[in-house]
Amino acid sequence: GHMDAMVLQVRRSIAFLVKRYSGIRGIYLCGHSAGAHLAAMVLSTDWTEYGVTPDIKGAVLVSGVYDLEPILHTYVNDALYMSREVAQRNSPMLCITPAAPAAAACEVLVAVAQHDSPEFRRQSQEYGQALRAAGWSVTLLDLAGVDHFDIIEKLSEESY
Numbered sequence: 001g002h003m004d005a006m007v008l009q010v011r012r013s014i015a016f017l018v019k020r021y022s023g024i025r026g027i028y029l030c031g032h033s034a035g036a037h038l039a040a041m042v043l044s045t046d047w048t049e050y051g052v053t054p055d056i057k058g059a060v061l062v063s064g065v066y067d068l069e070p071i072l073h074t075y076v077n078d079a080l081y082m083s084r085e086v087a088q089r090n091s092p093m094l095c096i097t098p099a100a101p102a103a104a105a106c107e108v109l110v111a112v113a114q115h116d117s118p119e120f121r122r123q124s125q126e127y128g129q130a131l132r133a134a135g136w137s138v139t140l141l142d143l144a145g146v147d148h149f150d151i152i153e154k155l156s157e158e159s160y
Helices: 002-020 034-043 076-080 084-089 101-105 118-133 150-156
Strands: 027-032 056-062 107-113 137-143
Touching: 002 027, 002 034, 002 076, 002 084, 027 034, 034 056, 107 118, 107 150, 118 137
Parallel strands: 027 056, 056 107, 107 137
Antiparallel strands: none
């Protein structure tokens, strides 16, 4: 479905960058909401099928969706047409790989807003804990006084 294609596009984009720019000294991923979902899926990639080993040094995942099953029966899925199988194979929470030696050097920041929905908050906590349990280096950041949108909009403010 559409979700498989989106995840594949992001993975192929990373592989393209690594092949095209061999001098890259590390890749940092960042995404908000659905973008955090895609960045998290990059972390679970089996790169052998792409013929590259990206040096992913860090990921900043902001108010992300890490389990797609709860959105199957919401309006969000109206445009995605996800089946349960598609949701499961594209849920970062269900695709966590044990941290390879290289992944230990990858710092993952999982940030969530105080006023995010309870579901976003739950998923961020559980995903961060699951990554940590698999050996990843994770910092969970719960940002006070912000919601799902201004958590990212305020990044342009020097005082934030």
